[in-house]
Amino acid sequence: MTENDIATGYPNTWYAAAFSTELRRGKTLRTHVAGRPVLLYRTADGQPRAVDPVCPHLGADLGGGFVRGNDIVCPFHHFAFAPDGHCVRTGSGVRPPKAQLASYPVRERNGFVHVWVHHTGAAPTWEVPEADTSGYEGTHTWVLNYRAHPIDMIENAHDYTHFAFVHDGTFAEPAGEPKAEGHMITQRLFLTDFWFRTEKNRVDSTLTFYGPNLVIGEIKIPAVNARVLAIGAHTPRKGREVTGMTTTRAQVTLPKGTPATLVRGVNRLLTTFAGYTSGRQIERDGPIWTDRTFLHHQRVTEGEQHIPLIRRWAQQFYSDPA
Ligand code: FES
Ligand SMILES: [Fe+2]
CATH class of the missing domain: 2.102.10.10 (Rieske [2Fe-2S] iron-sulphur domain)
Known part of the structure; x- marks a missing residue:
């Protein structure tokens, strides 16, 4: 072994x-x-x-x-x-x-x-999915190098309490427990004060992780009839050096008859806005990840049970094939 x-x-x-x-x-x-x-x-x-x-x-x-x-x-x-x-x-x-x-x-x-x-050289046991990009035009690309643990990004996405303190006062309300299925884990959250600063303009975000280092996010913004597709990677390079890479696409549904050039322009603008602002959020996590210690025994509160759940789920990616 x-x-x-x-x-x-x-x-x-x-x-x-x-x-x-x-x-x-x-x-x-x-x-x-x-x-x-x-x-x-x-x-x-x-x-x-x-x-x-x-x-x-x-x-x-x-x-x-x-x-x-x-x-x-x-x-x-x-x-x-x-x-x-x-x-x-x-x-x-x-x-x-x-x-x-x-x-x-x-x-x-x-x-x-x-x-x-795979640390033993074993062959892939699952495949990277092809995301459905139909209806989107243009992509915003974002890259950041930082130091972190390989599972910091996935744990961070399930650590809702820190959103308020690190991410602009964003409040997250989970739609339920994260759903784990083999190499995938999906979590739906309603976010308040992320892109929009009023309670009724909540953002409906579903993140699906494929393994601990790749995530596909489908985000609906009902207030402006828009949706965002974000594909994120947290790629350990060597030691604790990590490259964060994201591509973001956004699409807004405008009234019928809106000139096509205007639709394209608005979509490009929204794509840039959504990509830029999401990237900025990871920049806030970076310094905390850099100086964090990997604790074998986390002392979580009652509402934070999904944090150790992520750790237990991630354990499958460190095992030898049966
Ligand atoms: S060809 Fe000689 S070392 Fe590669
Ligand atoms: Fe974060």
Whole structure:
């Protein structure tokens, strides 16, 4: 059994390693995901790949290499590796040795390149869903680097009491207990004083987490006939360094007959507003996450039982496959 402790390790899950737009055809991107160096690249035919950047020939870092066609080429002796990881060519033209690059499962969904990392190397047990973006136009993208525990974002979303103190006096009323179903957990909240400052203009927010590090939020704002789709990622890089990445889309239903250019303009404006203001909220959490200690025994109040519930649910992402 391999050790992977919730206090110090990383969940076995899909991680948003980059935005799709960061990984252009024929280009490489060096990064870290869940404590491991990962080299992302996109083949000439457009497929994203994620590999362990250590060349099996003599150990050079493939991050300094380049993509030729669909192959990744090492900078040292120009050994080329096909998308299936096999060494298919050497720079000198001699027959390549039997060598295989270690790779990670990759899925490109919702404008992100997702990489599956399991501490034992086990295959994915579930899939990243494709969000329904129909009716939305344009996307607001937001990125922030901060220090945090890998499960800080999901725990934070279920810690309703801090909203009032950290997030502009927002008051959250849960529609019920969070619903956990395997790798997913869904929670519906009514928010007062988030975007709108009157009691009757509540925001109806449903967040579904897919594993502890990816969230799809569907938010309705009845006061202005609008809806928002927010896709968020909390991606541990190395140590406690995390990249927070969000894409936000917003759509408002305007009266029939409103000129299409006006509808587009309003939607773009609302998208920018919703994306910017949500991003600002994570900036407020950041400093608290940075200096927080992972407590093995939390002392929660009566109304905070969902916080340990999240911790227990997240435990499944630290276990070995059965
Ligand atoms: S170390 Fe990569 S080709 Fe030699
Ligand atoms: Fe927060």
